[in-house]
Amino acid sequence: MKHCVILLLMLLPLAAIGAEPGGKGDRPGFLFFRSNKFDKQGQFHGRWKVYHEEEGYLIRKGRFRHGREVGKWTYYYPDGTTYMQEKWKKRSNEVLVKRYHENGLLHREGKGRLDTAGEHLRFYWFGDWKVYNENGQYTHTETF
Numbered sequence: 001m002k003h004c005v006i007l008l009l010m011l012l013p014l015a016a017i018g019a020e021p022g023g024k025g026d027r028p029g030f031l032f033f034r035s036n037k038f039d040k041q042g043q044f045h046g047r048w049k050v051y052h053e054e055e056g057y058l059i060r061k062g063r064f065r066h067g068r069e070v071g072k073w074t075y076y077y078p079d080g081t082t083y084m085q086e087k088w089k090k091r092s093n094e095v096l097v098k099r100y101h102e103n104g105l106l107h108r109e110g111k112g113r114l115d116t117a118g119e120h121l122r123f124y125w126f127g128d129w130k131v132y133n134e135n136g137q138y139t140h141t142e143t144f
Helices: 002-020
Strands: 045-049 058-065 066-078 081-088 094-100 108-114 122-132 138-143
Touching: none
Parallel strands: none
Antiparallel strands: 045 058, 058 066, 066 081, 081 094, 094 108, 108 122, 122 138
Protein backbone atom coordinates (compact mmCIF):
# COMPACT_ATOMS: atom_id res chain seq x y z
CA MET A 1 0.00 0.00 0.00
CA LYS A 2 2.74 2.49 0.92
CA HIS A 3 4.47 1.80 -2.41
CA CYS A 4 1.26 2.70 -4.27
CA VAL A 5 0.99 5.98 -2.37
CA ILE A 6 4.62 6.82 -3.07
CA LEU A 7 4.16 6.09 -6.77
CA LEU A 8 0.97 8.18 -6.86
CA LEU A 9 2.76 11.14 -5.24
CA MET A 10 5.57 10.96 -7.76
CA LEU A 11 3.26 10.77 -10.78
CA LEU A 12 0.82 13.52 -9.77
CA PRO A 13 3.02 16.42 -10.93
CA LEU A 14 3.02 14.84 -14.38
CA ALA A 15 -0.77 14.83 -14.36
CA ALA A 16 -0.71 18.61 -13.95
CA ILE A 17 -0.19 18.96 -17.69
CA GLY A 18 -3.91 18.29 -18.15
CA ALA A 19 -4.64 20.37 -15.09
CA GLU A 20 -8.05 21.60 -16.18
CA PRO A 21 -10.97 19.70 -17.67
CA GLY A 22 -10.52 20.03 -21.40
CA GLY A 23 -6.72 20.23 -21.04
CA LYS A 24 -6.44 24.04 -21.42
CA GLY A 25 -4.02 24.32 -18.49
CA ASP A 26 -4.83 27.92 -17.44
CA ARG A 27 -7.80 28.59 -15.21
CA PRO A 28 -9.57 31.93 -15.57
CA GLY A 29 -8.49 34.62 -13.17
CA PHE A 30 -7.27 38.16 -12.84
CA LEU A 31 -3.58 38.95 -13.42
CA PHE A 32 -1.39 37.06 -10.92
CA PHE A 33 -4.42 35.43 -9.25
CA ARG A 34 -4.71 32.87 -12.06
CA SER A 35 -3.98 29.21 -11.36
CA ASN A 36 -1.73 26.81 -13.25
CA LYS A 37 1.05 29.10 -14.45
CA PHE A 38 4.61 28.43 -15.52
CA ASP A 39 7.78 30.43 -14.91
CA LYS A 40 10.18 31.56 -17.68
CA GLN A 41 11.96 28.20 -17.59
CA GLY A 42 8.68 26.36 -18.17
CA GLN A 43 8.44 25.00 -14.61
CA PHE A 44 5.23 24.94 -12.57
CA HIS A 45 4.87 28.17 -10.61
CA GLY A 46 2.19 29.69 -8.41
CA ARG A 47 -1.18 28.25 -7.42
CA TRP A 48 -2.12 25.00 -9.10
CA LYS A 49 -5.27 22.95 -9.23
CA VAL A 50 -5.10 19.52 -10.84
CA TYR A 51 -8.32 17.97 -12.14
CA HIS A 52 -9.11 14.41 -13.21
CA GLU A 53 -8.87 14.53 -16.97
CA GLU A 54 -11.98 12.46 -17.73
CA GLU A 55 -14.24 12.96 -14.69
CA GLY A 56 -13.40 16.62 -14.04
CA TYR A 57 -13.20 16.47 -10.22
CA LEU A 58 -10.41 18.21 -8.29
CA ILE A 59 -7.52 15.85 -7.47
CA ARG A 60 -5.20 18.25 -5.64
CA LYS A 61 -4.38 21.89 -5.12
CA GLY A 62 -1.43 23.81 -3.77
CA ARG A 63 1.51 26.00 -4.78
CA PHE A 64 4.68 25.55 -6.77
CA ARG A 65 7.73 27.77 -6.59
CA HIS A 66 9.85 27.35 -9.70
CA GLY A 67 8.96 23.67 -10.13
CA ARG A 68 8.99 22.69 -6.43
CA GLU A 69 5.97 22.08 -4.25
CA VAL A 70 5.79 24.56 -1.36
CA GLY A 71 3.43 25.25 1.51
CA LYS A 72 0.21 23.30 1.95
CA TRP A 73 -1.12 20.81 -0.61
CA THR A 74 -4.50 19.15 -0.33
CA TYR A 75 -5.53 15.95 -2.18
CA TYR A 76 -9.15 14.86 -2.60
CA TYR A 77 -11.24 11.73 -2.96
CA PRO A 78 -13.52 11.75 -6.04
CA ASP A 79 -16.46 12.83 -3.83
CA GLY A 80 -14.55 15.98 -2.77
CA THR A 81 -13.62 14.97 0.78
CA THR A 82 -9.99 15.42 1.81
CA TYR A 83 -7.76 12.41 1.14
CA MET A 84 -4.43 13.87 2.26
CA GLN A 85 -2.75 17.09 3.32
CA GLU A 86 0.93 17.86 2.93
CA LYS A 87 2.76 20.77 4.50
CA TRP A 88 6.18 21.32 2.98
CA LYS A 89 8.79 22.78 5.33
CA LYS A 90 10.58 25.93 4.15
CA ARG A 91 14.07 25.42 2.73
CA SER A 92 13.79 21.69 3.20
CA ASN A 93 12.73 18.56 1.34
CA GLU A 94 10.68 17.41 4.34
CA VAL A 95 6.92 17.32 4.39
CA LEU A 96 4.38 16.73 7.15
CA VAL A 97 1.67 14.37 5.90
CA LYS A 98 -1.85 13.69 7.13
CA ARG A 99 -4.01 11.09 5.39
CA TYR A 100 -7.74 10.80 6.02
CA HIS A 101 -10.34 8.04 5.88
CA GLU A 102 -13.18 8.55 3.40
CA ASN A 103 -15.40 9.59 6.34
CA GLY A 104 -13.10 12.61 6.87
CA LEU A 105 -11.41 11.42 10.08
CA LEU A 106 -7.63 11.20 10.39
CA HIS A 107 -6.14 7.90 9.18
CA ARG A 108 -2.39 8.43 9.68
CA GLU A 109 0.13 11.22 10.16
CA GLY A 110 3.89 11.43 9.87
CA LYS A 111 6.78 12.79 7.83
CA GLY A 112 8.01 12.30 4.30
CA ARG A 113 11.07 13.42 2.42
CA LEU A 114 11.83 14.16 -1.21
CA ASP A 115 15.27 12.94 -2.24
CA THR A 116 16.56 14.95 -5.20
CA ALA A 117 20.05 13.40 -5.31
CA GLY A 118 20.83 11.34 -8.36
CA GLU A 119 18.94 11.08 -11.64
CA HIS A 120 15.49 10.32 -10.24
CA LEU A 121 13.27 12.00 -7.67
CA ARG A 122 12.35 9.72 -4.80
CA PHE A 123 9.69 10.37 -2.17
CA TYR A 124 9.63 8.27 0.97
CA TRP A 125 8.13 8.19 4.43
CA PHE A 126 10.39 8.15 7.48
CA GLY A 127 10.22 8.19 11.25
CA ASP A 128 7.21 7.35 13.38
CA TRP A 129 3.74 7.47 11.84
CA LYS A 130 0.65 7.51 14.04
CA VAL A 131 -2.21 5.37 12.75
CA TYR A 132 -5.91 5.90 13.58
CA ASN A 133 -8.97 3.71 13.03
CA GLU A 134 -12.09 4.80 11.11
CA ASN A 135 -13.51 6.31 14.31
CA GLY A 136 -10.48 8.60 14.58
CA GLN A 137 -8.99 6.79 17.58
CA TYR A 138 -5.24 6.19 17.78
CA THR A 139 -4.39 2.50 17.29
CA HIS A 140 -0.61 2.18 16.90
CA THR A 141 2.61 3.66 15.55
CA GLU A 142 4.47 2.47 12.46
CA THR A 143 8.15 3.25 11.97
CA PHE A 144 9.68 3.74 8.51
